[in-house]
Amino acid sequence: MxxxxxxxxxALVGLGxxxxxxxxxxxxxxxxxxxxxxAGGTSSVGGLGGRxxxxxxxxxxxxxxxxxxxxxxxxxxxxxxEPWGHDQDASSGxxxxxxxxxxxxxxxxxxQDSYDLRGCAIHFELTEPxxxxxxxxxFYARVPASTADRVGFRxxxxxxxxxxxxxxxxxxxxxxxxxxxxxRWLRLRHASGKVFWDTSSDGxxxxxxxxxxxxxxxxxxxxxxxxxxxxxxxxxxxAFDNIGP
Numbered sequence: 372m373x374x375x376x377x378x379x380x381x382a383l384v385g386l387g388x389x390x391x392x393x394x395x396x397x398x399x400x401x402x403x404x405x406x407x408x409x410a411g412g413t414s415s416v417g418g419l420g421g422r423x424x425x426x427x428x429x430x431x432x433x434x435x436x437x438x439x440x441x442x443x444x445x446x447x448x449x450x451x452x453e454p455w456g457h458d459q460d461a462s463s464g465x466x467x468x469x470x471x472x473x474x475x476x477x478x479x480x481x482x483q484d485s486y487d488l489r490g491c492a493i494h495f496e497l498t499e500p501x502x503x504x505x506x507x508x509x510f511y512a513r514v515p516a517s518t519a520d521r522v523g524f525r526x527x528x529x530x531x532x533x534x535x536x537x538x539x540x541x542x543x544x545x546x547x548x549x550x551x552x553x554x555r556w557l558r559l560r561h562a563s564g565k566v567f568w569d570t571s572s573d574g575x576x577x578x579x580x581x582x583x584x585x586x587x588x589x590x591x592x593x594x595x596x597x598x599x600x601x602x603x604x605x606x607x608x609x610a611f612d613n614i615g616p
């Protein structure tokens with residue numbers, strides 16, 4: 372299992388002016404999963420966080436995880452997601468987020484309700500990652516009362532970041548070189564009080580990427596926030612699909 376040592380790194384600043392910008396990361400220059408069977412088991416397919424001699428399994432959310440699922444078959448559930456920013460287009464069967472060449476611009480979705488991520492997992496497929504320097508795609512679970520407390524993924528300048536931010540200060544900063552094939556699927560999961568970041572090429576077999584962290588804030592009430600953003604004045608787009616537990 373590949374692991375990266377966690378370290379405190381860059382400090383990111385929030386951008387004011389619009390509520391949907393709150394808590395977004397600074398876009399300036401910056402320098403595989405769930406286990407097999409639970410203890411004693413033999414199957415390679417286990418629940419969240421279970422590990423056994425069966426090796427890496429495809430995990431999955433345990434029963435009782437009430438998290439949204441979205442496949443963007445021509446649209447998105449308007450009673451679940453609220454759009455922010457510029458353009459959200461699901462007519463092609465994936466969610467394409469695009470924006471014009473403004474000084475700062477972005478687009479995305481945020482859940483209207485909050486969810487309990489404790490002991491659960493949420494995954495998504497990044498079908499179109501950022502293709503230009505200075506453009507990012509992100510997926511966070513964040514505390515509604517304080518959008519500066521959040522945990523999730525960010526793809527930016529050819530890197531995949533495993534982010535845990537407390538009071539808008541990065542506590543992880545761990546990253547790897549982003550591979551659009553091997554890291555097409557990303558999963559955030561919580562088990563035994565800790566957060567894990569997993570990647571997959573097919574959404575079935577997952578690789579745990581960094582040492583788990585225990586967030587100092589409660590994941591019992593979080594909203595899901597996904598999107599793309601840039602502050603370099605170029606028109607661009609990113610695309611998501613297959614969000615679910």
